[in-house]
Amino acid sequence: MSTTKATVQWFGRREEFEYADSVAGYLLVAVRLLVGYWFLHSGWTKFAFVAGEPFNAGGYLQNASSPIAGLFEVVAGTPWLLEFTNVVIPLGEFLIGLGLILGALVRLAAFFGGVLMTLFYLGNADWAHGYVNGDLLGLLMFVIIGVFAAGRILGVDASLEQLEFVQRRPWLRYLLG
Template sequence: MSTNEATVQWLGRREEFEYADSVAGYTLVAVRLLVGYWFLHSAWGKFAFVAGEPFNAAGYLQNAQSPIAGLFEVVAGTPWLLEVTNVMIPVGEFLIGLGLILGALVRLAAFFGGVLMVLFYLGNADWANGYVNGDLLGFVMFVLIGVFAAGRILGVDAYLEETEFVRRRPRLRYLLG
Protein backbone atom coordinates (compact mmCIF):
# COMPACT_ATOMS: atom_id res chain seq x y z
CA MET A 1 0.00 0.00 0.00
CA SER A 2 1.50 3.32 -1.03
CA THR A 3 1.08 6.49 0.95
CA ASN A 4 0.91 10.12 0.03
CA GLU A 5 1.74 13.15 2.10
CA ALA A 6 -0.53 16.11 2.48
CA THR A 7 -0.14 19.44 4.18
CA VAL A 8 -2.74 21.55 5.90
CA GLN A 9 -2.64 24.88 7.72
CA TRP A 10 -4.22 24.28 11.10
CA LEU A 11 -4.54 27.05 13.68
CA GLY A 12 -1.55 28.87 12.23
CA ARG A 13 0.65 25.77 12.11
CA ARG A 14 1.62 23.74 9.10
CA GLU A 15 0.75 20.10 9.68
CA GLU A 16 1.83 17.21 7.48
CA PHE A 17 0.20 13.82 7.46
CA GLU A 18 0.25 10.64 5.41
CA TYR A 19 -2.73 8.90 3.93
CA ALA A 20 -3.07 5.63 2.04
CA ASP A 21 -3.83 6.69 -1.52
CA SER A 22 -4.82 3.21 -2.63
CA VAL A 23 -7.62 3.15 -0.06
CA ALA A 24 -8.58 6.84 -0.01
CA GLY A 25 -10.16 6.85 -3.47
CA TYR A 26 -12.21 3.74 -2.84
CA THR A 27 -13.35 5.10 0.51
CA LEU A 28 -14.39 8.41 -1.00
CA VAL A 29 -16.35 6.71 -3.80
CA ALA A 30 -18.00 4.39 -1.25
CA VAL A 31 -19.07 7.34 0.92
CA ARG A 32 -20.39 9.19 -2.15
CA LEU A 33 -22.39 6.16 -3.30
CA LEU A 34 -23.77 5.38 0.15
CA VAL A 35 -24.91 8.95 0.79
CA GLY A 36 -26.33 9.09 -2.74
CA TYR A 37 -28.29 5.90 -2.15
CA TRP A 38 -29.47 7.21 1.24
CA PHE A 39 -30.93 10.36 -0.36
CA LEU A 40 -32.30 8.61 -3.43
CA HIS A 41 -34.03 6.03 -1.24
CA SER A 42 -35.41 8.68 1.09
CA ALA A 43 -36.83 10.64 -1.85
CA TRP A 44 -38.29 7.60 -3.54
CA GLY A 45 -40.56 6.83 -0.59
CA LYS A 46 -41.93 10.38 -0.64
CA PHE A 47 -43.17 10.35 -4.24
CA ALA A 48 -46.96 10.03 -4.50
CA PHE A 49 -46.81 7.21 -7.06
CA VAL A 50 -44.83 5.15 -4.53
CA ALA A 51 -46.28 6.33 -1.21
CA GLY A 52 -49.88 6.40 -2.46
CA GLU A 53 -50.38 9.99 -1.36
CA PRO A 54 -48.52 13.26 -1.89
CA PHE A 55 -45.71 14.19 0.48
CA ASN A 56 -46.83 16.75 3.05
CA ALA A 57 -44.39 18.41 5.45
CA ALA A 58 -47.05 20.51 7.21
CA GLY A 59 -47.35 18.34 10.32
CA TYR A 60 -43.60 18.19 10.79
CA LEU A 61 -43.18 21.91 10.23
CA GLN A 62 -46.03 22.91 12.56
CA ASN A 63 -44.88 20.69 15.42
CA ALA A 64 -41.12 21.23 15.28
CA GLN A 65 -39.64 22.08 18.66
CA SER A 66 -36.43 23.59 17.45
CA PRO A 67 -34.32 26.73 17.25
CA ILE A 68 -35.84 27.45 13.81
CA ALA A 69 -39.46 26.65 14.71
CA GLY A 70 -40.48 30.20 13.75
CA LEU A 71 -39.20 29.69 10.21
CA PHE A 72 -40.99 26.36 9.98
CA GLU A 73 -44.25 27.93 11.19
CA VAL A 74 -44.01 30.61 8.49
CA VAL A 75 -43.45 27.95 5.81
CA ALA A 76 -46.32 25.79 7.13
CA GLY A 77 -48.64 28.79 7.37
CA THR A 78 -47.93 30.15 3.88
CA PRO A 79 -49.71 27.93 1.34
CA TRP A 80 -47.39 28.57 -1.60
CA LEU A 81 -44.25 28.09 0.53
CA LEU A 82 -45.63 24.85 1.90
CA GLU A 83 -46.41 23.64 -1.62
CA VAL A 84 -42.89 24.53 -2.81
CA THR A 85 -41.48 22.67 0.21
CA ASN A 86 -43.68 19.64 -0.45
CA VAL A 87 -42.33 19.43 -4.00
CA MET A 88 -38.72 20.42 -3.35
CA ILE A 89 -37.96 18.02 -0.49
CA PRO A 90 -38.54 14.80 -2.48
CA VAL A 91 -37.33 16.27 -5.80
CA GLY A 92 -34.28 17.83 -4.14
CA GLU A 93 -33.40 14.63 -2.28
CA PHE A 94 -33.81 12.64 -5.50
CA LEU A 95 -31.59 14.98 -7.55
CA ILE A 96 -28.95 15.11 -4.81
CA GLY A 97 -28.92 11.31 -4.56
CA LEU A 98 -28.81 10.85 -8.32
CA GLY A 99 -26.01 13.40 -8.67
CA LEU A 100 -23.93 11.64 -6.04
CA ILE A 101 -24.48 8.19 -7.49
CA LEU A 102 -23.58 9.34 -11.00
CA GLY A 103 -20.79 11.57 -9.74
CA ALA A 104 -22.33 14.50 -11.61
CA LEU A 105 -22.36 18.07 -10.25
CA VAL A 106 -21.18 16.56 -6.98
CA ARG A 107 -20.12 19.75 -5.25
CA LEU A 108 -23.44 21.37 -6.09
CA ALA A 109 -25.28 18.29 -4.82
CA ALA A 110 -23.12 18.23 -1.68
CA PHE A 111 -23.86 21.89 -1.00
CA PHE A 112 -27.62 21.44 -1.22
CA GLY A 113 -27.43 18.15 0.67
CA GLY A 114 -25.55 19.98 3.41
CA VAL A 115 -28.20 22.71 3.50
CA LEU A 116 -30.93 20.08 3.88
CA MET A 117 -29.00 18.29 6.61
CA VAL A 118 -28.57 21.55 8.57
CA LEU A 119 -32.32 22.19 8.28
CA PHE A 120 -33.08 18.62 9.34
CA TYR A 121 -30.58 18.85 12.21
CA LEU A 122 -32.04 22.10 13.52
CA GLY A 123 -35.58 20.97 12.77
CA ASN A 124 -35.28 17.71 14.67
CA ALA A 125 -33.35 19.21 17.57
CA ASP A 126 -33.64 15.99 19.56
CA TRP A 127 -30.49 16.49 21.53
CA ALA A 128 -31.50 14.55 24.67
CA ASN A 129 -28.60 12.16 24.00
CA GLY A 130 -26.15 14.85 22.92
CA TYR A 131 -25.66 17.07 19.92
CA VAL A 132 -24.21 14.38 17.68
CA ASN A 133 -26.90 12.53 15.74
CA GLY A 134 -27.51 11.12 12.27
CA ASP A 135 -28.41 14.50 10.80
CA LEU A 136 -25.15 16.04 11.95
CA LEU A 137 -23.18 13.06 10.64
CA GLY A 138 -25.01 13.35 7.32
CA PHE A 139 -23.93 17.00 7.14
CA VAL A 140 -20.32 15.94 7.80
CA MET A 141 -20.55 13.36 4.99
CA PHE A 142 -21.71 16.05 2.55
CA VAL A 143 -18.85 18.32 3.63
CA LEU A 144 -16.33 15.53 3.01
CA ILE A 145 -17.83 14.70 -0.38
CA GLY A 146 -17.70 18.34 -1.46
CA VAL A 147 -14.29 19.20 -0.04
CA PHE A 148 -12.60 16.17 -1.56
CA ALA A 149 -14.38 16.55 -4.92
CA ALA A 150 -15.66 12.99 -4.85
CA GLY A 151 -17.14 13.21 -8.35
CA ARG A 152 -13.66 13.31 -9.86
CA ILE A 153 -13.16 9.67 -8.95
CA LEU A 154 -15.24 7.27 -11.06
CA GLY A 155 -17.80 9.99 -11.72
CA VAL A 156 -19.24 11.97 -14.59
CA ASP A 157 -17.56 15.11 -13.24
CA ALA A 158 -14.13 13.71 -14.19
CA TYR A 159 -15.26 13.69 -17.83
CA LEU A 160 -17.07 17.02 -17.67
CA GLU A 161 -13.99 18.78 -16.32
CA GLU A 162 -12.02 17.66 -19.37
CA THR A 163 -14.45 19.23 -21.82
CA GLU A 164 -13.56 22.41 -23.67
CA PHE A 165 -16.70 24.04 -22.28
CA VAL A 166 -15.51 23.67 -18.68
CA ARG A 167 -11.88 24.47 -19.54
CA ARG A 168 -13.02 27.82 -20.94
CA ARG A 169 -15.11 28.42 -17.80
CA PRO A 170 -12.91 27.27 -14.91
CA ARG A 171 -15.35 28.56 -12.30
CA LEU A 172 -17.66 25.69 -13.24
CA ARG A 173 -15.21 23.39 -11.47
CA TYR A 174 -16.62 24.73 -8.19
CA LEU A 175 -19.87 22.94 -9.04
CA LEU A 176 -18.18 19.80 -10.30
CA GLY A 177 -15.95 17.30 -8.60
Template sequence: MTQTTAGTTDANVFESRLGGVTVRGQAHSLSAWFVLALRLMMGYAFLSSGVDKVLSGSFSAGGYLANVASTNGNPLEGMFAWMANTPWFLDFVNVAVPWGETLIGLALLLGVVTRFAAFWGAFMMLLFYFGNWSVGHGYVNGDFAYMLTFLAVAAFGAGRILGVDAWLEEAEFVRRNGWLRYLLG
Protein backbone atom coordinates in the same frame (compact mmCIF):
# COMPACT_ATOMS: atom_id res chain seq x y z
CA MET B 1 -0.28 17.46 -5.27
CA THR B 2 2.64 18.71 -3.21
CA GLN B 3 6.38 18.30 -3.28
CA THR B 4 7.97 16.36 -0.47
CA THR B 5 11.35 17.31 0.96
CA ALA B 6 12.95 14.42 -0.89
CA GLY B 7 11.90 16.01 -4.19
CA THR B 8 9.32 13.38 -5.11
CA THR B 9 5.66 14.02 -5.73
CA ASP B 10 3.24 12.59 -3.17
CA ALA B 11 -0.37 12.51 -4.37
CA ASN B 12 -1.70 11.34 -1.00
CA VAL B 13 -0.65 14.47 0.87
CA PHE B 14 -3.21 17.18 1.43
CA GLU B 15 -2.90 20.51 3.15
CA SER B 16 -5.16 23.46 3.94
CA ARG B 17 -4.76 26.84 5.54
CA LEU B 18 -7.68 28.54 7.27
CA GLY B 19 -7.50 31.52 9.59
CA GLY B 20 -3.73 31.36 9.77
CA VAL B 21 -3.75 27.69 10.82
CA THR B 22 -2.34 25.06 8.49
CA VAL B 23 -3.37 21.44 8.70
CA ARG B 24 -1.59 18.73 6.78
CA GLY B 25 -2.45 15.10 6.39
CA GLN B 26 -1.53 12.05 4.42
CA ALA B 27 -4.31 9.84 3.12
CA HIS B 28 -3.97 6.08 3.01
CA SER B 29 -3.92 4.56 -0.46
CA LEU B 30 -7.39 3.09 0.22
CA SER B 31 -8.86 6.53 0.98
CA ALA B 32 -10.24 6.97 -2.53
CA TRP B 33 -12.35 3.84 -2.07
CA PHE B 34 -13.76 5.15 1.20
CA VAL B 35 -14.54 8.56 -0.31
CA LEU B 36 -16.28 6.75 -3.18
CA ALA B 37 -18.20 4.62 -0.65
CA LEU B 38 -19.37 7.76 1.18
CA ARG B 39 -20.56 9.31 -2.08
CA LEU B 40 -22.41 6.16 -3.15
CA MET B 41 -23.92 5.61 0.31
CA MET B 42 -25.32 9.14 0.51
CA GLY B 43 -26.43 8.96 -3.11
CA TYR B 44 -28.33 5.73 -2.51
CA ALA B 45 -29.86 6.99 0.76
CA PHE B 46 -31.13 10.20 -0.82
CA LEU B 47 -32.25 8.61 -4.09
CA SER B 48 -34.17 5.92 -2.22
CA SER B 49 -35.81 8.40 0.14
CA GLY B 50 -36.66 10.81 -2.66
CA VAL B 51 -38.07 8.20 -5.04
CA ASP B 52 -40.27 6.81 -2.25
CA LYS B 53 -41.71 10.29 -1.68
CA VAL B 54 -42.13 11.04 -5.39
CA LEU B 55 -43.83 7.72 -6.13
CA SER B 56 -46.16 7.99 -3.13
CA GLY B 57 -47.60 11.13 -4.71
CA SER B 58 -48.79 12.27 -1.31
CA PHE B 59 -45.73 13.77 0.38
CA SER B 60 -46.56 16.70 2.61
CA ALA B 61 -44.13 18.44 4.94
CA GLY B 62 -46.90 20.45 6.63
CA GLY B 63 -47.39 18.24 9.67
CA TYR B 64 -43.67 17.89 10.24
CA LEU B 65 -42.98 21.61 9.93
CA ALA B 66 -45.97 22.57 12.10
CA ASN B 67 -45.32 20.14 14.92
CA VAL B 68 -41.73 19.01 15.21
CA ALA B 69 -40.09 22.27 16.23
CA SER B 70 -42.72 23.21 18.80
CA THR B 71 -42.23 19.95 20.69
CA ASN B 72 -38.48 19.79 21.15
CA GLY B 73 -37.17 23.15 22.37
CA ASN B 74 -35.92 23.99 18.90
CA PRO B 75 -34.08 27.34 18.66
CA LEU B 76 -35.62 27.82 15.18
CA GLU B 77 -39.20 27.06 16.23
CA GLY B 78 -40.47 30.37 14.79
CA MET B 79 -38.87 29.71 11.40
CA PHE B 80 -40.42 26.23 11.16
CA ALA B 81 -43.82 27.64 12.18
CA TRP B 82 -43.50 30.30 9.45
CA MET B 83 -42.64 27.61 6.88
CA ALA B 84 -45.66 25.53 7.91
CA ASN B 85 -48.05 28.51 7.83
CA THR B 86 -46.91 30.10 4.57
CA PRO B 87 -48.85 28.33 1.81
CA TRP B 88 -46.56 29.24 -1.11
CA PHE B 89 -43.48 28.12 0.86
CA LEU B 90 -45.11 24.88 1.96
CA ASP B 91 -46.04 24.18 -1.67
CA PHE B 92 -42.40 24.76 -2.60
CA VAL B 93 -41.11 22.44 0.17
CA ASN B 94 -43.57 19.72 -0.85
CA VAL B 95 -41.92 19.65 -4.27
CA ALA B 96 -38.34 20.55 -3.28
CA VAL B 97 -37.86 17.82 -0.67
CA PRO B 98 -38.82 14.73 -2.71
CA TRP B 99 -37.36 15.98 -5.98
CA GLY B 100 -34.32 17.48 -4.25
CA GLU B 101 -33.55 14.18 -2.52
CA THR B 102 -34.05 12.30 -5.78
CA LEU B 103 -31.84 14.59 -7.87
CA ILE B 104 -29.13 14.86 -5.18
CA GLY B 105 -29.07 11.08 -4.87
CA LEU B 106 -28.88 10.56 -8.62
CA ALA B 107 -26.12 13.17 -8.99
CA LEU B 108 -24.06 11.52 -6.26
CA LEU B 109 -24.50 8.02 -7.65
CA LEU B 110 -23.36 9.20 -11.08
CA GLY B 111 -20.69 11.52 -9.69
CA VAL B 112 -22.01 14.47 -11.70
CA VAL B 113 -22.08 18.06 -10.37
CA THR B 114 -21.06 16.38 -7.13
CA ARG B 115 -20.05 19.45 -5.15
CA PHE B 116 -23.27 21.25 -6.09
CA ALA B 117 -25.36 18.22 -5.11
CA ALA B 118 -23.41 17.67 -1.89
CA PHE B 119 -23.85 21.33 -0.92
CA TRP B 120 -27.64 21.03 -1.24
CA GLY B 121 -27.59 17.68 0.55
CA ALA B 122 -25.67 19.28 3.44
CA PHE B 123 -28.13 22.19 3.46
CA MET B 124 -31.09 19.81 3.65
CA MET B 125 -29.41 17.87 6.46
CA LEU B 126 -28.80 21.13 8.34
CA LEU B 127 -32.53 21.86 8.15
CA PHE B 128 -33.34 18.30 9.24
CA TYR B 129 -30.85 18.70 12.10
CA PHE B 130 -32.71 21.71 13.41
CA GLY B 131 -36.11 20.21 12.61
CA ASN B 132 -35.26 17.06 14.56
CA TRP B 133 -33.56 19.07 17.28
CA SER B 134 -32.54 16.87 20.17
CA VAL B 135 -29.54 17.66 22.32
CA GLY B 136 -30.35 15.32 25.20
CA HIS B 137 -27.34 13.23 24.23
CA GLY B 138 -25.24 16.08 22.84
CA TYR B 139 -25.25 18.19 19.72
CA VAL B 140 -24.08 15.46 17.36
CA ASN B 141 -26.73 13.17 15.93
CA GLY B 142 -27.33 11.30 12.67
CA ASP B 143 -28.50 14.40 10.80
CA PHE B 144 -25.34 16.26 11.83
CA ALA B 145 -23.17 13.29 10.82
CA TYR B 146 -24.88 13.11 7.41
CA MET B 147 -24.34 16.84 6.94
CA LEU B 148 -20.62 16.38 7.59
CA THR B 149 -20.56 13.38 5.25
CA PHE B 150 -21.99 15.52 2.44
CA LEU B 151 -19.37 18.19 3.16
CA ALA B 152 -16.60 15.55 3.08
CA VAL B 153 -17.89 14.26 -0.28
CA ALA B 154 -17.67 17.81 -1.62
CA ALA B 155 -14.29 18.59 -0.04
CA PHE B 156 -12.62 15.43 -1.32
CA GLY B 157 -13.91 15.88 -4.87
CA ALA B 158 -15.67 12.52 -4.75
CA GLY B 159 -17.17 12.98 -8.21
CA ARG B 160 -13.69 12.64 -9.69
CA ILE B 161 -13.52 9.06 -8.42
CA LEU B 162 -15.28 6.85 -10.98
CA GLY B 163 -17.70 9.68 -11.69
CA VAL B 164 -18.86 11.77 -14.61
CA ASP B 165 -17.20 14.86 -13.08
CA ALA B 166 -13.75 13.46 -13.91
CA TRP B 167 -14.69 13.42 -17.59
CA LEU B 168 -16.51 16.79 -17.47
CA GLU B 169 -13.52 18.55 -15.94
CA GLU B 170 -11.49 17.62 -19.02
CA ALA B 171 -14.05 19.17 -21.37
CA GLU B 172 -12.96 22.33 -23.16
CA PHE B 173 -16.04 24.22 -21.98
CA VAL B 174 -15.13 23.60 -18.33
CA ARG B 175 -11.48 24.45 -18.95
CA ARG B 176 -12.53 27.82 -20.44
CA ASN B 177 -14.96 28.44 -17.56
CA GLY B 178 -12.92 27.46 -14.51
CA TRP B 179 -15.65 28.49 -12.08
CA LEU B 180 -17.59 25.38 -13.16
CA ARG B 181 -15.04 23.26 -11.29
CA TYR B 182 -16.63 24.53 -8.06
CA LEU B 183 -19.79 22.62 -9.03
CA LEU B 184 -17.97 19.50 -10.18
CA GLY B 185 -15.61 17.23 -8.32
Protein backbone atom coordinates in the same frame (compact mmCIF):
# COMPACT_ATOMS: atom_id res chain seq x y z
CA MET C 1 -0.15 0.08 -0.58
CA SER C 2 1.42 3.42 -1.35
CA THR C 3 1.20 6.40 0.92
CA THR C 4 0.98 10.05 0.04
CA LYS C 5 2.02 13.03 2.11
CA ALA C 6 -0.32 15.94 2.54
CA THR C 7 0.03 19.21 4.39
CA VAL C 8 -2.54 21.41 6.04
CA GLN C 9 -2.47 24.73 7.82
CA TRP C 10 -3.93 24.07 11.25
CA PHE C 11 -4.37 27.10 13.54
CA GLY C 12 -1.34 28.79 12.01
CA ARG C 13 0.83 25.66 12.14
CA ARG C 14 1.82 23.63 9.13
CA GLU C 15 1.07 19.92 9.71
CA GLU C 16 2.17 17.07 7.48
CA PHE C 17 0.54 13.64 7.49
CA GLU C 18 0.52 10.48 5.42
CA TYR C 19 -2.49 8.65 4.08
CA ALA C 20 -3.03 5.54 1.96
CA ASP C 21 -3.94 7.12 -1.37
CA SER C 22 -5.57 4.11 -3.02
CA VAL C 23 -7.63 3.34 0.07
CA ALA C 24 -8.67 6.99 0.36
CA GLY C 25 -10.05 6.94 -3.19
CA TYR C 26 -12.07 3.78 -2.59
CA LEU C 27 -13.38 5.18 0.69
CA LEU C 28 -14.39 8.47 -0.92
CA VAL C 29 -16.29 6.68 -3.70
CA ALA C 30 -17.97 4.42 -1.13
CA VAL C 31 -19.08 7.41 0.97
CA ARG C 32 -20.38 9.19 -2.15
CA LEU C 33 -22.35 6.12 -3.28
CA LEU C 34 -23.79 5.36 0.16
CA VAL C 35 -24.90 8.94 0.81
CA GLY C 36 -26.22 9.07 -2.75
CA TYR C 37 -28.30 5.94 -2.21
CA TRP C 38 -29.51 7.27 1.15
CA PHE C 39 -30.84 10.47 -0.43
CA LEU C 40 -32.08 8.88 -3.67
CA HIS C 41 -34.09 6.33 -1.67
CA SER C 42 -35.37 8.95 0.77
CA GLY C 43 -36.64 11.16 -2.05
CA TRP C 44 -38.00 8.24 -4.09
CA THR C 45 -40.12 6.91 -1.23
CA LYS C 46 -41.70 10.35 -0.75
CA PHE C 47 -43.05 10.53 -4.31
CA ALA C 48 -46.83 10.11 -4.38
CA PHE C 49 -46.77 7.34 -6.99
CA VAL C 50 -44.48 5.32 -4.70
CA ALA C 51 -45.81 6.28 -1.26
CA GLY C 52 -49.46 6.11 -2.31
CA GLU C 53 -50.16 9.65 -1.11
CA PRO C 54 -48.56 13.06 -1.66
CA PHE C 55 -45.72 14.08 0.65
CA ASN C 56 -46.87 16.67 3.18
CA ALA C 57 -44.42 18.36 5.53
CA GLY C 58 -47.16 20.51 7.09
CA GLY C 59 -47.71 18.49 10.26
CA TYR C 60 -44.01 18.21 10.95
CA LEU C 61 -43.40 21.91 10.32
CA GLN C 62 -46.28 23.01 12.55
CA ASN C 63 -45.24 20.81 15.48
CA ALA C 64 -41.46 21.24 15.40
CA SER C 65 -39.97 22.51 18.62
CA SER C 66 -36.56 23.59 17.53
CA PRO C 67 -34.32 26.64 17.17
CA ILE C 68 -35.90 27.34 13.77
CA ALA C 69 -39.52 26.60 14.73
CA GLY C 70 -40.49 30.17 13.75
CA LEU C 71 -39.26 29.62 10.20
CA PHE C 72 -41.11 26.32 10.03
CA GLU C 73 -44.34 27.97 11.25
CA VAL C 74 -44.07 30.59 8.49
CA VAL C 75 -43.55 27.88 5.85
CA ALA C 76 -46.43 25.78 7.20
CA GLY C 77 -48.72 28.81 7.40
CA THR C 78 -48.02 30.08 3.88
CA PRO C 79 -49.81 27.85 1.35
CA TRP C 80 -47.46 28.43 -1.59
CA LEU C 81 -44.36 27.94 0.60
CA LEU C 82 -45.75 24.72 2.01
CA GLU C 83 -46.58 23.44 -1.48
CA PHE C 84 -43.11 24.43 -2.67
CA THR C 85 -41.58 22.56 0.28
CA ASN C 86 -43.72 19.50 -0.42
CA VAL C 87 -42.32 19.36 -3.96
CA VAL C 88 -38.73 20.44 -3.28
CA ILE C 89 -37.95 18.03 -0.42
CA PRO C 90 -38.65 14.76 -2.30
CA LEU C 91 -37.39 16.07 -5.65
CA GLY C 92 -34.31 17.65 -4.07
CA GLU C 93 -33.41 14.51 -2.12
CA PHE C 94 -33.86 12.38 -5.23
CA LEU C 95 -31.76 14.65 -7.47
CA ILE C 96 -29.02 15.05 -4.86
CA GLY C 97 -28.85 11.28 -4.52
CA LEU C 98 -28.82 10.75 -8.28
CA GLY C 99 -26.05 13.32 -8.73
CA LEU C 100 -23.92 11.63 -6.07
CA ILE C 101 -24.45 8.14 -7.47
CA LEU C 102 -23.57 9.27 -11.00
CA GLY C 103 -20.78 11.50 -9.77
CA ALA C 104 -22.33 14.43 -11.65
CA LEU C 105 -22.38 17.99 -10.32
CA VAL C 106 -21.19 16.52 -7.03
CA ARG C 107 -20.14 19.73 -5.33
CA LEU C 108 -23.46 21.34 -6.19
CA ALA C 109 -25.32 18.27 -4.90
CA ALA C 110 -23.17 18.23 -1.76
CA PHE C 111 -23.91 21.91 -1.14
CA PHE C 112 -27.68 21.43 -1.35
CA GLY C 113 -27.45 18.17 0.61
CA GLY C 114 -25.61 20.10 3.30
CA VAL C 115 -28.32 22.78 3.31
CA LEU C 116 -31.01 20.12 3.75
CA MET C 117 -29.04 18.34 6.48
CA THR C 118 -28.56 21.65 8.33
CA LEU C 119 -32.32 22.27 8.19
CA PHE C 120 -33.00 18.68 9.30
CA TYR C 121 -30.45 18.98 12.12
CA LEU C 122 -31.86 22.24 13.42
CA GLY C 123 -35.44 21.20 12.69
CA ASN C 124 -35.27 17.84 14.45
CA ALA C 125 -33.31 19.22 17.40
CA ASP C 126 -33.34 15.80 19.06
CA TRP C 127 -30.45 16.55 21.34
CA ALA C 128 -31.58 14.56 24.39
CA HIS C 129 -28.46 12.40 24.04
CA GLY C 130 -26.13 15.20 22.96
CA TYR C 131 -25.61 17.35 19.92
CA VAL C 132 -24.07 14.62 17.78
CA ASN C 133 -26.74 12.69 15.91
CA GLY C 134 -27.41 11.21 12.48
CA ASP C 135 -28.36 14.54 10.95
CA LEU C 136 -25.07 16.12 12.02
CA LEU C 137 -23.12 13.12 10.71
CA GLY C 138 -25.04 13.35 7.41
CA LEU C 139 -24.02 17.00 7.18
CA LEU C 140 -20.41 15.98 7.79
CA MET C 141 -20.62 13.40 4.97
CA PHE C 142 -21.80 16.09 2.54
CA VAL C 143 -18.94 18.36 3.61
CA ILE C 144 -16.42 15.55 3.02
CA ILE C 145 -17.91 14.73 -0.40
CA GLY C 146 -17.80 18.38 -1.48
CA VAL C 147 -14.39 19.27 -0.07
CA PHE C 148 -12.69 16.25 -1.61
CA ALA C 149 -14.52 16.62 -4.95
CA ALA C 150 -15.69 13.00 -4.84
CA GLY C 151 -17.16 13.13 -8.35
CA ARG C 152 -13.68 13.27 -9.85
CA ILE C 153 -13.12 9.64 -8.87
CA LEU C 154 -15.19 7.21 -10.96
CA GLY C 155 -17.75 9.91 -11.66
CA VAL C 156 -19.20 11.85 -14.58
CA ASP C 157 -17.57 15.02 -13.28
CA ALA C 158 -14.12 13.70 -14.25
CA SER C 159 -15.27 13.63 -17.89
CA LEU C 160 -17.18 16.90 -17.69
CA GLU C 161 -14.09 18.73 -16.45
CA GLN C 162 -12.24 17.69 -19.61
CA LEU C 163 -14.78 19.37 -21.90
CA GLU C 164 -13.62 22.52 -23.67
CA PHE C 165 -16.72 24.33 -22.37
CA VAL C 166 -15.61 23.73 -18.77
CA GLN C 167 -11.93 24.35 -19.55
CA ARG C 168 -12.84 27.84 -20.76
CA ARG C 169 -14.89 28.50 -17.62
CA PRO C 170 -12.77 27.38 -14.67
CA TRP C 171 -15.40 28.60 -12.18
CA LEU C 172 -17.57 25.63 -13.26
CA ARG C 173 -15.13 23.33 -11.44
CA TYR C 174 -16.63 24.64 -8.18
CA LEU C 175 -19.91 22.95 -9.15
CA LEU C 176 -18.25 19.79 -10.42
CA GLY C 177 -16.06 17.31 -8.64
